Amino acid sequence: MSCTTTGIGIDARGIGWAAKGNRWLIEDISFSLRPGERLAIVGPNGAGKTTLLRCLYRGLKPRLGTVALDGADIWQMSATEVARCVAVVLQESPAAFPFSVRDIVFMGRIPWRRGKAHWSQIDREQTEHALEHLGLTSLAQRRFATLSGGEQQRVLVARALAQEPRLLILDEPSNHLDIRHQLEILDLLKGLGITIITTLHDLNLAADFATSVLIMHDGRMLASGRPEAVLTSEMVSNAFGVTAQLSQPGSEAASRFTFSLNSHSGD
Numbered sequence: 001m002s003c004t005t006t007g008i009g010i011d012a013r014g015i016g017w018a019a020k021g022n023r024w025l026i027e028d029i030s031f032s033l034r035p036g037e038r039l040a041i042v043g044p045n046g047a048g049k050t051t052l053l054r055c056l057y058r059g060l061k062p063r064l065g066t067v068a069l070d071g072a073d074i075w076q077m078s079a080t081e082v083a084r085c086v087a088v089v090l091q092e093s094p095a096a097f098p099f100s101v102r103d104i105v106f107m108g109r110i111p112w113r114r115g116k117a118h119w120s121q122i123d124r125e126q127t128e129h130a131l132e133h134l135g136l137t138s139l140a141q142r143r144f145a146t147l148s149g150g151e152q153q154r155v156l157v158a159r160a161l162a163q164e165p166r167l168l169i170l171d172e173p174s175n176h177l178d179i180r181h182q183l184e185i186l187d188l189l190k191g192l193g194i195t196i197i198t199t200l201h202d203l204n205l206a207a208d209f210a211t212s213v214l215i216m217h218d219g220r221m222l223a224s225g226r227p228e229a230v231l232t233s234e235m236v237s238n239a240f241g242v243t244a245q246l247s248q249p250g251s252e253a254a255s256r257f258t259f260s261l262n263s264h265s266g267d
């Protein structure tokens with residue numbers, strides 16, 4: 001992606017969503033990020049993390065609350081305007097279609113295309129740059145469907161970067177990745193300098209990656225703030241229903257959680 005891209009501020013206020021006639025799946029979620037900050041959303045399965053993400057990129061219209069990018073309500077912006085600011089990497093993948101890796105990454109340029117014009121020189125450059133950034137140049141001709149889960153994940157991140165987003169939203173980006181690729185991809189995302197919101201199941205990765213963490217439980221916000229303030233043994237134990245212990249093996253080593261089942265569970 002372009003090295004000149006900068007992050008954007010996001011302000012989410014009182015977000016609530018429910019399917020028609022059903023219970024609230026998420027309720028009263030508020031947070032704000034300054035340009036370049038990184039938020040990790042954590043919480044147990046079914047807590048509402050993906051539903052919240054969908055409200056943030058216009059995938060779902062919140063029934064309550066607002067989402068603003070640098071002060072502009074995303075529902076007052078056109079879909080193209082939002083797509084020029086916000087890129088999304090979801091868990092589902094376009095594996096069923098016979099596209100090459102390069103074709104998929106080119107799709108990130110669609111919001112920048114004028115009408116039915118051919119790809120521009122900038123589109124080509126951004127696509128090649130994104131492929132290179134994710135170490136995918138040698139796989140560019142391969143059919144997407146023939147790649148491993150981890151390679152596919154990297155292609156979807158490359159597609160998002162080709163879009164030149166100022167806010168990148170990711171649902172479990174480290175899914176399918178081995179530990180080296182997990183660390184590499186989070187390191188690469190950190191280095192972009194843009195605003196990032198991601199769900200992460202691995203709390204240790206979340207603590208290393210994020211400038212702030214939002215813990216969700218049962219559709220609500222249990223806590224949010226700096227990772228060291230929010231990811232405490234007590235909070236994590238409450239949210240996940242396990243015993244979480246924080247270890248601090250040495251002053252220069254980051255704190256790490258170890259987990260065990262509560263003594264009354266699993267009988």
Ligand SMILES: Nc1ncnc2c1ncn2[C@@H]1O[C@H](COP(=O)(O)OP(=O)(O)OP(=O)(O)O)[C@@H](O)[C@H]1O
Binds near residue numbers: 044045047050051
């Ligand atoms: N469109 C919908 N209609 C009804 N229920 C839904 C809808 N979308 C999600 N849900 C339900 O809302 C709850 C929260 O789902 P969501 O996918 O947001 O959780 P999550 O925290 O991302 O979970 P996971 O960690 O398992 O991915 C789940 O119980 C899910 O079945």
